[in-house]
Amino acid sequence: MNSFELNKVVMALLLTVLIVMGINGLVGVVFDHEEMSSNAFPIEIAAAPAEGAAPKAVVEQGPTFGELLATASVEKGQKIFKKCKACHTTDNGGKNLVGPNLWNVVGRPKGSFDGYRYSDGMKSHGGDWTFEDLNTFLTKPGKFIAKTKMSFAGLKKPADRAAIIAYLRSLSDAPADLPAVAAPEAAE
Numbered sequence: 316m317n318s319f320e321l322n323k324v325v326m327a328l329l330l331t332v333l334i335v336m337g338i339n340g341l342v343g344v345v346f347d348h349e350e351m352s353s354n355a356f357p358i359e360i361a362a363a364p365a366e367g368a369a370p371k372a373v374v375e376q377g378p379t380f381g382e383l384l385a386t387a388s389v390e391k392g393q394k395i396f397k398k399c400k401a402c403h404t405t406d407n408g409g410k411n412l413v414g415p416n417l418w419n420v421v422g423r424p425k426g427s428f429d430g431y432r433y434s435d436g437m438k439s440h441g442g443d444w445t446f447e448d449l450n451t452f453l454t455k456p457g458k459f460i461a462k463t464k465m466s467f468a469g470l471k472k473p474a475d476r477a478a479i480i481a482y483l484r485s486l487s488d489a490p491a492d493l494p495a496v497a498a499p500e501a502a503e
């Protein structure tokens with residue numbers, strides 16, 4: 316091998332090294348690029364739903380029944396009770412109309428008012444009229460008590476139910492304690 320041929324071999328080697336380095340360089344660029352875009356992307360994804368989720372959760376949750384009840388107005392409840400007056404008296408010793416007298420109804424056993432003929436569904440349901448049960452009943456009476464005689468569609472607004480239940484609670488010489496509320500300021 317003469318020096319000229321040796322040069323060719325060295326050149327070929329150098330070229331190979333250059334090509335390999337070039338490919339490495341290219342790979343490096345591609346790799347860097349991908350790494351950058353995959354870093355940036357998930358951060359954006361993580362940020363977007365977090366921002367959107369916060370207000371949505373607040374809207375869906377709203378104040379709890381206990382919170383509404385804690386701040387409910389008895390006067391407002393008394394006004395809404397106009398919807399019930401055709402069928403219920405509220406005074407102590409008041410007579411039964413289409414429905415039973417409601418004096419002292421909070422805490423009293425369901426379907427227990429003396430001298431009133433309740434439906435079988437009401438008589439057999441069991442338990443006392445807790446705030447929670449009144450809330451569920453007044454949302455849709457027929458759904459809570461199967462075949463109830465109370466033909467009333469229900470009160471859709473949670474705040475209206477809380478107000479009327481606050482009013483029912485006031486129909487007593489010793490109103491039942493309100494349920495404990497964890498965060499009263501959330502009811503605003």
Ligand code: HEC
Pocket residue numbers: 396398399400401402403413414415417420424425426427428432433434435436437438444449453460462463464465466467470479
């Ligand atoms: C169309 C008549 C009618 C209207 C209006 C009506 N009720 Fe009644 N309610 C009844 C009847 C009838 C019953 C007995 C249900 C049964 O036996 O299944 C009853 C039962 C009840 C009971 C259970 C009482 C107990 O002694 O167990 C409560 C509480 C009650 N009503 C509250 C209300 C409230 C509050 C309203 C207004 C938002 C209302 N009702 C509107 C007819 C009515």
